[in-house]
Amino acid sequence: xxGVIQSPRHLIKEKRETAxxxxxxxxxxxxxxxxxxxxxxxxxxxxSFYEKMxxxxxxxxxxxSAQQFSDYHSELNMSSLELGDSALYFCASSLRVGGGGTDxxxxxxxxxxxxx
Amino acid sequence: AQTVTQSQPEMSVQEAETVTLSCTYDTSESDYYLFWxxxxxxxxxxxxxxxxxxxxxxxxxxxxxxxxxxxxxSFSLKISDSxxxxxxxxxxxxxSASGANSKLTFGKGITLSVRP
Numbered sequence: 001x002x003g004v005i006q007s008p009r010h011l012i013k014e015k016r017e018t019a020x021x022x023x024x025x026x027x028x029x030x031x032x033x034x035x036x037x038x039x040x041x042x043x044x045x046x047x048s049f050y051e052k053m054x055x056x057x058x059x060x061x062x063x064x065s066a067q068q069f070s071d072y073h074s075e076l077n078m079s080s081l082e083l084g085d086s087a088l089y090f091c092a093s094s095l096r097v098g099g100g101g102t103d104x105x106x107x108x109x110x111x112x113x114x115x116x
Numbered sequence: 117a118q119t120v121t122q123s124q125p126e127m128s129v130q131e132a133e134t135v136t137l138s139c140t141y142d143t144s145e146s147d148y149y150l151f152w153x154x155x156x157x158x159x160x161x162x163x164x165x166x167x168x169x170x171x172x173x174x175x176x177x178x179x180x181x182x183x184x185x186x187x188x189x190s191f192s193l194k195i196s197d198s199x200x201x202x203x204x205x206x207x208x209x210x211x212s213a214s215g216a217n218s219k220l221t222f223g224k225g226i227t228l229s230v231r232p
Contacts, residue, residue: 033219042207042222043161056219088159094218103149103211105220107161 002026004108006091012114013081021076021111025093031055032074033105034066035090043090049074050096081115088112118143118210122223129198130231136183137193137226139208147213150184150191151220156204164206167191169213195228203230 005024013019025032031050035043045058049068060066063081068074078085089112092105119142129135141150152164167175167184174182179196195202208223 031218035220037159042224043220045219045221048219050218058219090161092161092220102166103218104151104163104166105211106163107153109158109160112159 004091004093004106006089006108006111008111009109010112010114012116014116015081015083017081017115019078019081019113021078021089021091021113023074023076023091023093023108025072025074025091026095026106029093029095029106030072031094031096031103032068032072033092033094034060034074034076035092035107037088037090037110039087046076078113083115086113086115118145118148118212118221120208120210120221120223122208122226124226125224126227126229128229128231129195129202131198131200133198134194134196135198135228137195137206137208137228139191139193139223141189141191141208141210143189143210143212145212145214149211149213150182151209151211152180152182152193153207153209153222154202154204155207155225156201161207165193198230200230200232203228 033048034046037043046060048056052068066076088110092107148169150167154162183192205225207225209220
């Protein structure tokens with residue numbers, strides 16, 4: 001079965017640079033979520049999109065922005081990178097109950113971002 | 117706000133034995149979902165099991181089962197016939213049933229080691 005695809009898998013940036021992370025949800029899934037997992041920590045919710053509209057927002061810095069496109073893929077844009085942004089960034093997707101799904105979130109393999 | 121607590125940071129089990137991982141949560145909602153996710157050294161987040169709060173029957177997936185005590189707000193994971201491949205970090209997670217608040221809230225996780 002098709003899974004969530006994230007690219008790139010690894011990314012190394014310098015401080016103050018910009019990064020763009022991409023996520024391709026499971027086909028037919030209508031909701032995308034972004035999570036940040038720091039070293040030794042649990043994943044923290046950043047933002048989510050349902051049918052290309054922002055549906056929920058968590059502890060996402062103002063330096064970060066995200067959107068979902070017409071083909072349902074999503075991009076997380078991160079500017080003015082800081083050392084503390086080094087983390088594993090997960091994208092997850094789900095299909096809502098109203099759409100015939102169970103709302104269960106399935107995670108991609110993550111993008112490991114290192115800020116030097 | 118909902119919180120998820122995993123008070124045991126580490127546990128160890130002998131191969132082929134049974135182990136139970138504990139999780140408690142706090143919420144004022146009556147309808148919600150609970151999950152256990154496994155994160156092996158590859159850092160992939162893998163869904164282990166899902167429980168719907170309105171269902172009294174405990175969920176089971178092969179060697180994995182839960183003990184869901186709604187009144188006590190307890191959600192433990194039992195792994196039977198433990199295998200070396202079960203060694204991983206396990207996260208308990210909560211999700212509201214409200215479509216407008218669909219993020220996952222994770223516990224701090226527990227590291228499970230399996231002794232051969």
